Amino acid sequence: MHHVFSDGDREFIERSRMFFLATADADGFPDCSYKGGVQGFVRVVGPSTLVFPSYDGNGQFRSLGNVAMNPSVALLFVDFEKPNRLRIHGTASMHDDAEILSGFEGAQLVVRVEATKIFPNCPRYIHRMHLEEESVYAPQPGHTPPVPEWKQMDVFKDYLPETSS
Numbered sequence: 001m002h003h004v005f006s007d008g009d010r011e012f013i014e015r016s017r018m019f020f021l022a023t024a025d026a027d028g029f030p031d032c033s034y035k036g037g038v039q040g041f042v043r044v045v046g047p048s049t050l051v052f053p054s055y056d057g058n059g060q061f062r063s064l065g066n067v068a069m070n071p072s073v074a075l076l077f078v079d080f081e082k083p084n085r086l087r088i089h090g091t092a093s094m095h096d097d098a099e100i101l102s103g104f105e106g107a108q109l110v111v112r113v114e115a116t117k118i119f120p121n122c123p124r125y126i127h128r129m130h131l132e133e134e135s136v137y138a139p140q141p142g143h144t145p146p147v148p149e150w151k152q153m154d155v156f157k158d159y160l161p162e163t164s165s
Helices: 009-016 062-069
Strands: 017-025 032-034 043-046 048-056 072-079 084-095 109-121
Touching: 009 062, 009 084, 017 062, 017 084, 032 062, 032 109, 062 084, 062 109
Parallel strands: none
Antiparallel strands: 017 032, 017 072, 043 048, 048 109, 072 084, 084 109
16 A cells, blocks of 8 residues: 555556546445546546546536535546556545646546555456447547437426536
């Protein structure tokens, strides 16, 4: 266990297309979310610091709402093609200034995590899987993601923000 990213950690994180984010609310009740994007959507920007974008979601703000009340987070990166896992515990903060947002296509906010523990995890039970295709909804330069069908349903129109796509 360490608190500084190694070159191997950085490479693994920055080639990942997804990770799982664990948060907890003010009462300590846990929640876990899948976070996905194109390779490079998570970046190591300092010895113990990584950043990732928060994209348009379902409007429940379960992850970011929890971070606002309780900044303790855990991240789990899994490589299904070459079985490997990396766990990160740390403290998260949210940023919406124009400079940081400009570096992340499609981001509504950028989450910064100061790692306190970084450690590999035994990969022996990881099922081998291969990427079939990236999600068409993943923001990236030169690509406008389509509006998800569910966000166009009348049943949800009163619950989604005007700018939600």
